[in-house]
Amino acid sequence: MPVDYHIHTKMCGHAVGELEEYVAAARQKGLREIGIADHIPMYFLPVGERDLSIAMKEEELPVYVQRVEEVQKKFSPYLIKLGLEADYIPGKEKELAALLRKYDFDYILGSIHFLDEWGFDNPDRIAGYEKRDLDELYELYFKTLGRAAASGLFDIMAHPDLIKKFGFRPDRDITGLYEQAVKTIAQSGVCIEVNTAGLRVPAGEIYPQTGFLEICHNYQVPVSLGSDAHRPELVGADFDKAVDLLKAIGYREIVTFSKRNKNFYPI
Numbered sequence: 355m356p357v358d359y360h361i362h363t364k365m366c367g368h369a370v371g372e373l374e375e376y377v378a379a380a381r382q383k384g385l386r387e388i389g390i391a392d393h394i395p396m397y398f399l400p401v402g403e404r405d406l407s408i409a410m411k412e413e414e415l416p417v418y419v420q421r422v423e424e425v426q427k428k429f430s431p432y433l434i435k436l437g438l439e440a441d442y443i444p445g446k447e448k449e450l451a452a453l454l455r456k457y458d459f460d461y462i463l464g465s466i467h468f469l470d471e472w473g474f475d476n477p478d479r480i481a482g483y484e485k486r487d488l489d490e491l492y493e494l495y496f497k498t499l500g501r502a503a504a505s506g507l508f509d510i511m512a513h514p515d516l517i518k519k520f521g522f523r524p525d526r527d528i529t530g531l532y533e534q535a536v537k538t539i540a541q542s543g544v545c546i547e548v549n550t551a552g553l554r555v556p557a558g559e560i561y562p563q564t565g566f567l568e569i570c571h572n573y574q575v576p577v578s579l580g581s582d583a584h585r586p587e588l589v590g591a592d593f594d595k596a597v598d599l600l601k602a603i604g605y606r607e608i609v610t611f612s613k614r615n616k617n618f619y620p621i
Contacts, residue, residue: 355383355384355385355386355590355593356385356386356579356593356597356608356619356621357385357386357387357388357389357433357578357579357608357610357619358380358385358388358389358579358580358581358583358589358590358593359388359389359391359435359437359461359463359510359547359578359579359580359610359611360389360391360439360463360512360547360549360551360579360580360581360582360583361376361380361388361389361390361391361580361581361583361589362390362391362392362393362439362582362583362584363376363390363392365392365410365414365417365418365421366392366393366408366409366410366584367393367405367406367407367408367409367410368407368408368584369392369583369584369585370584370585371585371586373390373421373422373425374425374428375586376388376390376583376586376589377425377429377432377434378586379586379587379589379590380589380590381432383589383590385589385590386433386619387432387433387434387435387610388433388434388435388589389434389435389436389437389460389461389611390422390434390435390436390437391437391438391439391461391463391512391580392410392418392438392439393408393409393410393439393441394409394410394415394438394439394440394441394450394453395409395410395411395412395414395415395453396408396409396441397412397446397449397450397453398441398443398446398449398450408473408476415453415456415457416456416457419436419457422434422436423436435460435461435610435611435612436457436458436459436460437459437460437461437462437463437611438454438457438459438462438463439462439463439465439512440454440462440463440464440465440507440508441465441466441467441468442464442465442466442498442501442502442505442507442508443468444498444501447505447507450507451507454507458613459614460611460612460613460614461509461510461611461614462507462508462509462510462614463508463509463510463511463512463547463580464502464503464505464507464508464509464510464511464512464544465511465512465513465516466495466498466499466502466516466517467516469491469494469495469498470494474491474495474517474519475516475517475519475520480520483520483522488522488523488524488525489524489526491517491522491524492517492523492524492528492531493531495517496517496528496531496532496534496535497534497535499511499514499535499539500534500535500537500538500539501538503535503538503539503542503544504538504541504542506542508544509544509545509611509614509616510544510545510546510547510578510609510611511539511544511545511546511547512547512549512580512582513547513549513551513552513561513562513580513582514535514546514547514561514562514566515561515562515563515566516561518552518557518559518561518563519552519555519556519557520555520556520557521556521557521558529565529569532563532565532566532569533569536566536569536570536573536575537573539570539573539575540570540573540574540575544575545575545576545577545578545609545616546562546567546570546575546576546577546578547561547577547578547579547580548560548561548562548567548577548578548579548580548596548599548600549561549580549581549582550579550580550581550582550591550592550593550595550596551580551581551582551591553591553592553595554591560592560595560596560599564599564603567599567600567603568603571603571604571605576607576608576609576616576618577600577605577608577609578608578609578610579593579596579597579608581593597621600621601621605621606620606621607619607620607621608621
């Protein structure tokens with residue numbers, strides 16, 4: 355089995371299970387390595403406005419790093435990579451860069467969960483879609499995705515079409531939006547994540563959509579794999595479907611990371 359680079363633990367505020375339970379689940383399923391990538395503190399908001407149910411406190415970040423390092427030693431030589439999922443907020447690049455420099459991560463997942471301060475993937479804020487023009491929303495999302503990739507802050511763009519999570523989609527063909535974003539991703543040398551969590555939400559399909567992934571393949575954008583597990587039993591969930599999709603499109607390898615350097619593993 356391949357690797358799972360998108361695993362959360364209870365430290366992110368909305369997952370359950372100890373780190374050791376996730377490792378045990380991964381080993382039982384035959385994953386050759388895993389990466390832990392809990393949510394970065396909400397660096398872009400004043401401390402009093404941060405939602406601790408979706409991200410750790412800033413003072414918990416060094417504890418998180420220490421816990422992963424402890425588990426790496428405990429289960430050595432099994433490969434457990436130190437990652438982080440970091441929100442991209444336009445205009446806050448310097449603040450994020452300063453935070454990331456403090457630790458020796460293996461990789462950084464870049465993600466977009468907020469557009470104009472609206473947490474569009476939060477079920478509690480789903481009503482926001484009623485106030486939005488979907489064409490404009492998708493244009494903003496994919497423009498922001500390209501800008502995130504070009505920032506140089508990230509190694510992998512996580513769930514790259516997360517905006518489809520609740521099934522709200524524009525009527526028009528958005529292939530042009532995909533291609534514009536993928537061009538920037540390719541030029542930036544960033545990977546994209548094939549994330550199976552999309553199968554567990556109303557969108558009902560892997561992130562990213564097949565057409566997006568085909569464009570990524572055309573532009574030779576490397577891919578990683580992630581389950582977005584928030585419970586131990588979801589580690590590696592539906593990876594058979596993800597691998598089948600990748601092979602059907604033409605991918606023959608996935609990317610892994612060590613100290614932010616790429617390696618490749620055949621599938």
